Amino acid sequence: MPNMKVVTALILFILVTICEYVAGDVPIGDPPFVCDDGRTNLKIDWDGDVDxxxxxxxxxxSSQRKDSIEWTEKLENFEAMPATEVCMNSSIVYEDPIPTSGAHRPLWPVYGEYTYLPPQRWVHSLKLGAIVALYHPCTDPAEVETLRSVVRGCLRRHIISPSKELTEDLPVALVTWTWKVFLPYAYEGDMKDFIKTYALTAPEAHKYSDGQFKKFLKAKAAMVTNERDEVLCPEE
Structure with missing residues (x-):
């Protein structure tokens, strides 16, 4: 004869999980309440170091925009790695510190700007066609503001985050699925050209719903044209 207390507890647990799923509180994953709830074991990706x-x-x-230098940019294309969704009980390590594809967490982030967002989250955004804009924390604030302005004005599906993987000579980067470009400063023309060419070209770019993960979200992305971002970098 089964233990009725155990059976009752199991039934209640299943009912609560179903109710949370219907309410949209349970994230993607199998099983979702174990895999990735956007709150549990987050330090496996980032320890929260303010540095x-x-x-x-x-x-x-100093901004290189003011310097008399030869214009340089570094555009790179990579082979797509398997887009595996990995639960929060396993670590994800990338060979390239600024990945353009590969394994990622089941919950993708809410589009917008973050105090910091680890790549294990934003790689999922790349798979959905988003632009990820990165800048080194020591980048000239005026260049960061230009980067922010251009990206926000081009499409809703974007992520903005600092990254110490960038360097003083190339402190700004834009990343899409299998593509990235490193820039000496936030050059408006080249950034818009990159976004128009490579944004929304990912395997699941047809999925335009917002994410659920929002830890350290500073500013949620606003609508530019519509949810599908049918016009990239529209003229004012």
């Missing part, structure tokens, strides 16, 4: 989003130098780097 990852603060400039530790005595001053911000």
């Amino acid at each position: 990852d989003y603060h400039c530790l130098e005595s001053h911000y780097w």
Whole structure:
């Protein structure tokens, strides 16, 4: 004869899980209440170190926009890696510190700007056609503001986050599925060209719903044209 207390507890657990799923509180995953709820075991991806989003130098780097230098940019294309969804009980390690594809967490982030967002989250955004805009924390604030303005004005499906994987000579980067470009400063023309060419070309770009993960979200993305971002970088 089964233990009725155990059976009752199991039934209640299943009912609560179903109710949460219907309410939209249970994330993608199998089983969702174990895989990724957007709150549990987050330190496996990022330990919350403030050094990852603060400039530790005595001053911000001078903008190269003011320098008389030869224009340089670094555009790279990569083979797509398997887009495996990995639960929060397993770590994800990338060979490239700024990945353009590969394994990622089941919950993708709410589109917008973050205090810091680890790649294990935003790689999922790439698979959905988003643009990920990165800048080193020591980047000239005026260049960060230009980066922010261009990306926000081009499409709703974007992620903006600092990244210490960038360098002083190329402190700004735009990333899409299998593509990325490194820039010496936030050059408006090249950024818009990159977005128009490579955004929304990912395997699941037809999925335009917003994410659920929002830890350290600073500013949610606003609508630009519509949810599908049918016009990229529209003229004002």
